[in-house]
Amino acid sequence: MLRACTLLLLLMTTAVPAAERIRYCDYPVYPPISWSDGQQVRGLAPQVVKTLLGKLGYEVEVVVLGNWKRCLLDAAEGRVDVVLAYSTPQREQDLLFSHVPVLREEVAIFINRRHPLRVERLEDLANYRGGLLFGESYGADFDRFVSRHGNIEWVSDNRQNFGKLIRGRIDFIAHERRTGQLFVEHLPGAADIQALPMSLTVDYLRLAVSRRSALAARLPEIDMELQRLVESGAIERWLSESEAAYRALGRPESAR
Numbered sequence: 001m002l003r004a005c006t007l008l009l010l011l012m013t014t015a016v017p018a019a020e021r022i023r024y025c026d027y028p029v030y031p032p033i034s035w036s037d038g039q040q041v042r043g044l045a046p047q048v049v050k051t052l053l054g055k056l057g058y059e060v061e062v063v064v065l066g067n068w069k070r071c072l073l074d075a076a077e078g079r080v081d082v083v084l085a086y087s088t089p090q091r092e093q094d095l096l097f098s099h100v101p102v103l104r105e106e107v108a109i110f111i112n113r114r115h116p117l118r119v120e121r122l123e124d125l126a127n128y129r130g131g132l133l134f135g136e137s138y139g140a141d142f143d144r145f146v147s148r149h150g151n152i153e154w155v156s157d158n159r160q161n162f163g164k165l166i167r168g169r170i171d172f173i174a175h176e177r178r179t180g181q182l183f184v185e186h187l188p189g190a191a192d193i194q195a196l197p198m199s200l201t202v203d204y205l206r207l208a209v210s211r212r213s214a215l216a217a218r219l220p221e222i223d224m225e226l227q228r229l230v231e232s233g234a235i236e237r238w239l240s241e242s243e244a245a246y247r248a249l250g251r252p253e254s255a256r
Helices: 002-015 044-055 068-076 123-125 140-149 158-166 177-184 214-232 234-249
Strands: 021-027 033-034 057-064 084-085 096-097 105-110 130-133 152-155 172-176 191-208
Touching: 021 044, 021 068, 021 191, 033 044, 044 057, 044 084, 044 191, 044 214, 044 234, 068 084, 068 191, 084 172, 105 158, 105 177, 105 214, 123 140, 140 191, 152 158, 158 172, 158 177, 158 191, 172 177, 177 191, 177 234, 191 214
Parallel strands: 021 057, 021 084, 130 152, 130 172
Antiparallel strands: 084 191, 096 191, 105 172, 105 191
């Protein structure tokens, strides 16, 4: 009898299917959205993805690549299933975006106050040299501006980008205001880096699923779970917790 019960228990245990694994790509240099403590990717983005997809029955594997452009390329080609990104017409060719946004983001212009700029509108930036991370997009108008003027230096690392601004090698950086201000708080030599009052654009981070992923069929469920997270206040709570944890670490991240 004992042997029969043991066998039944074993059969019941082995009959439970393992959770399907979903590959989530991140380039963690955008605190408090995503950052690394040297051991793991932390922040709002991985928290949202793991919680939401966990509710849908998935196990999440976090993939970190060499730059943000690589993440987008791997998602487009189906090597990873999901990223957190802004929606653009070009990206929509390969990715499906959640209707419910994860977070509203304001993009600002960061400058070195020792080298002030005269900027009142986007076109004024044509007179200066800027810096961006590979793969970044801040709206159709800004992308057209960058393509038209060719005055942007592309890098893969935030520390490198802000370092160039500190040393006067570039004149401005377009960056999310919240992330940029948090990043420079503990960056050596960044006391003169400030964000201009004007907003370059306002956009919304969304969950973006590869059209080649099996997850694409579950986008309506993703939107429902995202709505619950927003309405429950979980998104704002995780954002505040991530910001506090990053500040407690006492140093900027060198890798997104």
